[in-house]
Amino acid sequence: MTTSLRDVSFKYLRETDDNIPADTGVSNLTIDFSPGSCTLITGSSGSGKSTVLKLLNGLIPELYEGDLSGRTLLGGLDTASTDIQRLGQTAGMVFQNPRSQFFTANVLEELAFASENAGEAPETTAQYVAAAINTWGIRPLMNRSLQGLSGGESQLVACAAAMVGPQKILLLDEPTSNLSPAAIDLFTAVLQRLKTAGWTLIVAEHRVYPLNKITDWTVIMREGRITYQLRGDEFFAIPEMKRRELGLRTLTKPQPQLRHAASEMVAPAVTAPGVEVRNLRFSYGKRQVLGIEELCLAAGSVVALTGPNGAGKTTLARTLVGLAKPQKNTEIKFQGKVCDCAERQKRSALVMQDVNRQLFAETVAQEVSLGNGEMPREQIEALLEELGLKGLEQRHPMTLSGGQKQRLVIANAVASDAQLYVFDEPTSGVDYGHLMSISSLIRRLAGRGKSVLVISHDLEFINEVADRHLQLEPFDKVGYDQIQDLSVNHRTPGGKTRDI
Numbered sequence: 001m002t003t004s005l006r007d008v009s010f011k012y013l014r015e016t017d018d019n020i021p022a023d024t025g026v027s028n029l030t031i032d033f034s035p036g037s038c039t040l041i042t043g044s045s046g047s048g049k050s051t052v053l054k055l056l057n058g059l060i061p062e063l064y065e066g067d068l069s070g071r072t073l074l075g076g077l078d079t080a081s082t083d084i085q086r087l088g089q090t091a092g093m094v095f096q097n098p099r100s101q102f103f104t105a106n107v108l109e110e111l112a113f114a115s116e117n118a119g120e121a122p123e124t125t126a127q128y129v130a131a132a133i134n135t136w137g138i139r140p141l142m143n144r145s146l147q148g149l150s151g152g153e154s155q156l157v158a159c160a161a162a163m164v165g166p167q168k169i170l171l172l173d174e175p176t177s178n179l180s181p182a183a184i185d186l187f188t189a190v191l192q193r194l195k196t197a198g199w200t201l202i203v204a205e206h207r208v209y210p211l212n213k214i215t216d217w218t219v220i221m222r223e224g225r226i227t228y229q230l231r232g233d234e235f236f237a238i239p240e241m242k243r244r245e246l247g248l249r250t251l252t253k254p255q256p257q258l259r260h261a262a263s264e265m266v267a268p269a270v271t272a273p274g275v276e277v278r279n280l281r282f283s284y285g286k287r288q289v290l291g292i293e294e295l296c297l298a299a300g301s302v303v304a305l306t307g308p309n310g311a312g313k314t315t316l317a318r319t320l321v322g323l324a325k326p327q328k329n330t331e332i333k334f335q336g337k338v339c340d341c342a343e344r345q346k347r348s349a350l351v352m353q354d355v356n357r358q359l360f361a362e363t364v365a366q367e368v369s370l371g372n373g374e375m376p377r378e379q380i381e382a383l384l385e386e387l388g389l390k391g392l393e394q395r396h397p398m399t400l401s402g403g404q405k406q407r408l409v410i411a412n413a414v415a416s417d418a419q420l421y422v423f424d425e426p427t428s429g430v431d432y433g434h435l436m437s438i439s440s441l442i443r444r445l446a447g448r449g450k451s452v453l454v455i456s457h458d459l460e461f462i463n464e465v466a467d468r469h470l471q472l473e474p475f476d477k478v479g480y481d482q483i484q485d486l487s488v489n490h491r492t493p494g495g496k497t498r499d500i
């Protein structure tokens with residue numbers, strides 16, 4: 001039951017009428033994946049990681065046109081000539097944007113969907129579903145609509161759905177990008193168990209440290225080619241300098257240590273009023289999810305917000321920027337003035353967790369300036385250069401890789417003239433180099449006196465970008481006043497850091 005790529009090359013067709021193969025895709029890939037092993041595919045953004053997974057699950061060539069050569073096998077099936085449904089029954093898949101893979105309306109239906117479709121007996125499907133629910137700890141979500149799930153909840157449901165059925169192969173595209181540290185620990189433990197049970201695990205990731213100890217092989221890619229294939233232990237022992245040179249994210253679990261924490265105490269801008277929130281309450285139907293006594297996002301500072309999956313971070317972001325209406329008596333001020341939803345929308349810029357919802361233009365160049373008036377060409381070019389999007393100006397935004405889309409939406413947001421900037425998980429699909437450029441762009445916003453809120457589970461990023469670190473606890477658990485200041489955890493006497 002071989003799973004492998006043998007000298008596989010694929011060039012995406014350009015979206016223009018000339019149908020000339022573009023110079024994007026992958027070249028001469030040969031990789032073997034064996035049962036009971038975990039292969040990590042990593043490398044810079046746009047290097048071809050998702051393309052490898054699309055070759056394995058048959059989306060290439062089924063859905064994506066282009067020039068394909070070589071042979072890809074999934075559990076012994078030739079993916080170029082096997083029906084895509086059959087391939088779907090051979091491997092479970094978690095897409096980079098898990099919401100895009102849901103077929104049904106609610107969690108339970110989604111979990112059962114693939115198994116029922118494969119013609120499994122109802123009792124067998126029920127057994128698979130029960131096992132998946134227990135494994136991923138998602139019983140509280142069982143009767144929920146998929147539409148109303150948070151980003152991390154969606155990712156957990158997608159992971160659970162991918163293991164429902166008789167298949168023993170799992171293809172995971174950035175499966176931890178929206179997971180909280182607790183959910184990542186669960187993820188690592190589940191993968192270890194599946195590996196021991198003989199599953200073939202193939203994971204494309206930037207955030208690699210959770211896969212230390214369970215990775216058997218690592219494939220490092222760059223510009224569509226394999227640059228290194230290393231044993232897991234060799235990969236996780238790469239020296240720090242080399243790791244940075246290769247553009248890889250940290251190999252060890254990051255510890256809390258805000259690089260800009262000192263500026264909080266010395267920069268006068270930080271004390272200027274930016275965005276002030278009092279008595280914020282928000283409910284979905286009868287369920288209250290937000291109850292915040294006080295929150296201040298000072299002008300000139302970057303505040304990082306963490307918290308368990310489903311705690312309400314995205315809801316808070318949507319409320320602040322005026323996309324969700326809080327309950328009466330909530331007071332939100334921008335620069336000392338109480339602002340209603342419409343006013344807040346005008347004064348805010350938001351980068352959503354799911355950036356696909358924010359891409360509207362026909363080309364990358366148009367997308368950057370969309371809604372930002374007449375932007376000078378030089379400014380567009382400088383932004384694209386800084387975010388590694390140069391050369392992609394004429395591409396359709398929907399044909400970009402996950403990380404390229406992410407950076408494009410960030411480019412549009414930072415080009416806008418707002419008072420409040422909110423970035424919701426801006427580092428999915430982002431490699432080390434781009435993490436640093438995004439941090440530096442966000443720091444410059446703060447330097448211009450803006451209020452910036454960064455919602456992220458990514459401590460490596462938070463350490464680089466934030467002045468303060470707040471945590472949002474779930475309202476169901478702690479009630480009114482959900483926000484805790486964790487900044488102090490980043491500085492202990494003697495300069496030592498503490499684990500959060």
Ligand SMILES: Nc1ncnc2c1ncn2[C@@H]1O[C@H](COP(=O)(O)OP(=O)(O)OP(=O)(O)O)[C@@H](O)[C@H]1O
Binds near residue numbers: 047403
């Ligand atoms: N539909 C498409 N049409 C044209 N080019 C594409 C298409 N999809 C991806 N590409 C290009 O192919 C290359 C590899 O993309 P891929 O999505 O595999 O990268 P990746 O390593 O997964 O990136 P990321 O880490 O940013 O998610 C990129 O240059 C990307 O722009």
Ligand SMILES: Nc1ncnc2c1ncn2[C@@H]1O[C@H](COP(=O)(O)OP(=O)(O)OP(=O)(O)O)[C@@H](O)[C@H]1O
Binds near residue numbers: 308314
């Ligand atoms: N439209 C909706 N209808 C009903 N419930 C919703 C809706 N949107 C979100 N929720 C629920 O409200 C809670 C808060 O969701 P939110 O997306 O704000 O969480 P989050 O902290 O951003 O999570 P994550 O870290 O997973 O992205 C979650 O339990 C979620 O399931």
